Amino acid sequence: MTTDNTTPPRTMTWVGGTDGYLRLIDQTKLPVEFVELECRTVEEVWQAIKQLSVRGAPAIGVAAAYGTVIGLQSAVNATPEEFDARRREVTEYLASSRPTAVNLFWALNRLNRLAETLADLTPAQQLERLLEEAREIEEEDREMCAAIGRHGADLLADGTGVLTHCNAGGLATAGDGTALSVIFAAAAQGKTLQVYADETRPLLQGARLTTWELQQRGVPATLICDSMAGWAMKEGRISAVITGADRIAANGDAANKIGTYSVALLAKAHGIPFYVAAPSSTFDLELATGADIPIEQRAPEEVTHGFGKQTAPDGIGVYNPAFDVTPAELIEAIVTERGLIRPVTAEQVAATLAAGASA
Numbered sequence: 001m002t003t004d005n006t007t008p009p010r011t012m013t014w015v016g017g018t019d020g021y022l023r024l025i026d027q028t029k030l031p032v033e034f035v036e037l038e039c040r041t042v043e044e045v046w047q048a049i050k051q052l053s054v055r056g057a058p059a060i061g062v063a064a065a066y067g068t069v070i071g072l073q074s075a076v077n078a079t080p081e082e083f084d085a086r087r088r089e090v091t092e093y094l095a096s097s098r099p100t101a102v103n104l105f106w107a108l109n110r111l112n113r114l115a116e117t118l119a120d121l122t123p124a125q126q127l128e129r130l131l132e133e134a135r136e137i138e139e140e141d142r143e144m145c146a147a148i149g150r151h152g153a154d155l156l157a158d159g160t161g162v163l164t165h166c167n168a169g170g171l172a173t174a175g176d177g178t179a180l181s182v183i184f185a186a187a188a189q190g191k192t193l194q195v196y197a198d199e200t201r202p203l204l205q206g207a208r209l210t211t212w213e214l215q216q217r218g219v220p221a222t223l224i225c226d227s228m229a230g231w232a233m234k235e236g237r238i239s240a241v242i243t244g245a246d247r248i249a250a251n252g253d254a255a256n257k258i259g260t261y262s263v264a265l266l267a268k269a270h271g272i273p274f275y276v277a278a279p280s281s282t283f284d285l286e287l288a289t290g291a292d293i294p295i296e297q298r299a300p301e302e303v304t305h306g307f308g309k310q311t312a313p314d315g316i317g318v319y320n321p322a323f324d325v326t327p328a329e330l331i332e333a334i335v336t337e338r339g340l341i342r343p344v345t346a347e348q349v350a351a352t353l354a355a356g357a358s359a
């Protein structure tokens with residue numbers, strides 16, 4: 001499946017009105033097959049998030065917002081009290097799908113806070129407002145991606161070899177992505193970039209998704225195994241690194257896909273700037289540092305039986321954290337929709353996020 005580079009496929013689409021459903025690209029099938037899933041129950045949305053059919057912090061938040069609407073469809077003719085109870089049940093359930101990306105909780109909290117102001121409305125009217133809010137969350141995410149691209153594009157000079165890890169592109173958001181939005185925006189300025197994509201063990205989001213997106217958009221890309229990043233830096237192929245994030249603490253410590261911390265250390269050792277790109281919805285200012293960010297542990301089979309083929313002996317012990325935390329001191333700047341956070345300190349995080357609406 002290919003698309004022209006002016007109309008990349010949408011990660012997800014809400015189809016219909018309040019009785020509608022969520023259609024999303026099944027990212028587990030890319031790049032070999034382009035298949036879309038139709039989620040018509042909240043359990044299907046939960047499962048799609050859990051099994052990474054929809055993944056990437058901002059996209060998980062958008063999917064959970066629409067999942068809340070789906071979960072409330074069956075209560076639309078119930079009493080307001082029953083509708084309220086169902087809303088709490090549905091949002092708690094969706095919140096249990098994955099623990100690290102704070103955008104999930106951010107989106108669910110936003111819907112819950114809104115619903116608490118709607119007590120005068122009937123359940124049907126409330127559902128209408130919640131669907132509007134989910135659509136707004138999606139639209140705002142698209143705008144935040146564009147603003148991140150605008151703020152970050154000047155960080156990448158013409159001729160830069162830029163390394164990215166995991167997938168922080170359109171597939172991970174409702175728009176052009178976060179790290180990849182910066183790359184797309186720099187390319188749109190006419191710069192020639194050579195993007196290196198880490199394959200991103202164990203689930204290969206870099207190999208399967210990032211390279212696919214870059215190809216779709218006509219940006220030159222080279223795939224490397226995770227273990228090659230240090231050598232590629234040593235050889236002078238890479239002059240900047242940019243990744244996304246799943247949760248950023250108040251001091252700028254940033255959780256992202258496992259392997260990001262190693263890349264940041266390698267960048268430091270080679271004197272290469274390491275950038276993070278993320279919207280304000282990825283910040284968790286309730287956490288003072290990254291030490292308290294919950295790290296998802298995933299099934300051992302992802303490591304021992306990647307994509308169906310057994311690659312380790314039966315019975316071997318496996319440690320499979322899905323994320324790691326890069327300390328703020330390794331991050332040269334964080335690109336947000338409100339501008340650059342540089343240096344990455346608690347004071348600068350607070351000042352930039354307080355700067356207000358999207359630029």
Ligand SMILES: CSC[C@@H](O)[C@@H](O)C(=O)COP(=O)(O)O
Nearest residue numbers: 055056057166168172244245257
């Ligand atoms: C713009 S997406 C940023 C992050 O969510 C991304 O880099 C990442 O780590 C995704 O992990 P995943 O496990 O694929 O959901």
